Amino acid sequence: MPFANASGAQVERLQRDELTCWRVRQGGAELLVAQQGAQVLAYGRVDQPPLIWLSEDAAFRRGQSVRGGVPVCWPWFGDLRRNPEAVQAAYASEDAAPAHGLVRGLDWQLEDVEQQDGAVTLHFTLDTRAEPLPHWPQAVQPSLRIRLDERLHLHLENHNLGPRPVTVSQALHTYFAVSDIHRVRVEGLAGARYLDTLRDWRPETQAGALAFEGETDRLYLDVPPRLSLVDEGWGRRVQVESLDSRSAILWNPWIDKGARLSQFADDAWQRMLCIETARVLDDVLVLAPGERHRMGVSLWSEPL
Numbered sequence: 001m002p003f004a005n006a007s008g009a010q011v012e013r014l015q016r017d018e019l020t021c022w023r024v025r026q027g028g029a030e031l032l033v034a035q036q037g038a039q040v041l042a043y044g045r046v047d048q049p050p051l052i053w054l055s056e057d058a059a060f061r062r063g064q065s066v067r068g069g070v071p072v073c074w075p076w077f078g079d080l081r082r083n084p085e086a087v088q089a090a091y092a093s094e095d096a097a098p099a100h101g102l103v104r105g106l107d108w109q110l111e112d113v114e115q116q117d118g119a120v121t122l123h124f125t126l127d128t129r130a131e132p133l134p135h136w137p138q139a140v141q142p143s144l145r146i147r148l149d150e151r152l153h154l155h156l157e158n159h160n161l162g163p164r165p166v167t168v169s170q171a172l173h174t175y176f177a178v179s180d181i182h183r184v185r186v187e188g189l190a191g192a193r194y195l196d197t198l199r200d201w202r203p204e205t206q207a208g209a210l211a212f213e214g215e216t217d218r219l220y221l222d223v224p225p226r227l228s229l230v231d232e233g234w235g236r237r238v239q240v241e242s243l244d245s246r247s248a249i250l251w252n253p254w255i256d257k258g259a260r261l262s263q264f265a266d267d268a269w270q271r272m273l274c275i276e277t278a279r280v281l282d283d284v285l286v287l288a289p290g291e292r293h294r295m296g297v298s299l300w301s302e303p304l
């Protein structure tokens, strides 16, 4: 049932196959968020190509992360065994750990929908005290605030409710829509150190802007607060502004890995790339007892 306020924002609960979702329409922008994983699925302005990419082969199934949007990777990013020892130590199982943590396929709680001053904010939490995560006996509660105004803002908060420090790695794994992967570049990374996971995690330094010429899977460190995705095909610059994060993952699977991915058309690698706002490697989060921490990203586009 949609409901609108005086400013004309409309918030509507709907179903996409097995997933409960929320659609927000406001000021010429449209946002779709799934309760599962508190995952943003789609975002853009109605008169422009989408800013966030959602796979045309996306499956909306319980327990399964949707390909595209902004999955939340938490309380670790990627392969747990590649994380610092303190992140690995928080997971109490000898069994193989799932990639990108434990929360992408879980239902988060929608705490409230706030509409104020031309902005709509959806606030999701995952109550890890009421329902502890499997093999992760830590009293840290994540929450995600998704705010839509002229821009889209995501804030991932960690609250350590326990008596011990806890170390987590995390990412807002944003899939961006692009006109053509051959006609885009990412600015802002020049001079940043990165680990190239496709070359045995070799340390490298970025020279100039990043263009995509093959499979790319890199963990960047010392990333500045502003990165720009310049898209010559669509004549726009997408600004990616982070809050309290200095690591980022840049990913495009290209042809061969793209063919192996779930929910991913054979040619979809040409239409997407990921810039993931993160806390990984030497940028992991160490949460003192009682500490709250917020990492965020704001997204908008400007004409070239």
Ligand SMILES: O=P(O)(O)OC[C@H]1O[C@@H](O)[C@H](O)[C@@H](O)[C@@H]1O
Binding pocket: 065, 078, 099, 100, 173, 217, 218, 249, 251, 261, 276
């Ligand atoms: O298929 P998943 O689990 O959603 O992961 C997608 C990609 O996520 C990226 O963050 C990783 O760097 C890639 O290595 C990985 O393939």
